[in-house]
Amino acid sequence: MKNQDTYFLVKSLKKGDLKSFEKLYRMYYSKLHGFSNKFYSPTLQADDFVQQTFLKVWDEREHLKEDVLFDKQLYVICRNLILNNLKREKKMVSNQDFHLNSYEVIEENEEIFLKEELDKLNTGIEKLPKKRREIFLLHKRENLTYEEIAxxxxISTKTIANHIYLASNFLKEEFKKF
Known part of the structure; x- marks a missing residue:
């Protein structure tokens, strides 16, 4: 089709003529698809870019320039859509990397926090009287029942229960100090 025919189709398109839009779509679809295929996008295909381009042409039809070749305008719109998409994808990938790095920092901080808490607990346990410490460790670390410890x-299970109770209260008070 000649440039003159395209000129009149664009002029009609600007007025909202759907038939002119359809003709331009059929005329330029395969060319624009070939152009879009030159770009790699992990999220969108060439068809997606072509569809977005023609949607933008329809939505912004009043802003089309009659004195500029339609195919040039079409390629510029398509190229801008592709480049914007590629920038968004790159930003998403860098944000994912940031989040992964953030998770690593959080895990490291959790490990440091847990180590500090464990150190506090061990310090408190060391402050317990010898017999109470022994009973507490047999129950909490060795998972022995009161009867097994007794x-x-x-010694009686009531004595075991009393020692565990007193040790637990002491350790709670020790943690409040930190």
Missing amino acids: QYLF
Whole structure:
């Protein structure tokens, strides 16, 4: 089709003529698809860019320039859409990298926090009287029941319960100090 025919189609398109739009779409679809195929996007295909381009042409049809070749305007719109998309994708990838790095920092901070808490606990346990510390560790670290500890140390389960209670209260108070 001649440039003169395209000129009249663009002029009609600017007035909202859907038939002119359809003709221009059929005329330029394959050319624009070939152009879009030259760019790699992990999220969008060449068809997507072509569709977006023609949607933009329809939405912004009043701003088309009659004195500039339509195909030039079409390629510029398409190229800008592709470049904007590629910038967004690049930004998304860098944001994902940032979030991954943030998670690593959080994990490191959690490890430091847990180590500090464990150090506080061990310091508090060391301050317990010898027998209370032994009973507490047998129950909490070795997972022995009151009965098992009572049999092992030859004392009553009530005494075991009392020592565990007193040790727990002492350690709570120790944690409040930090």
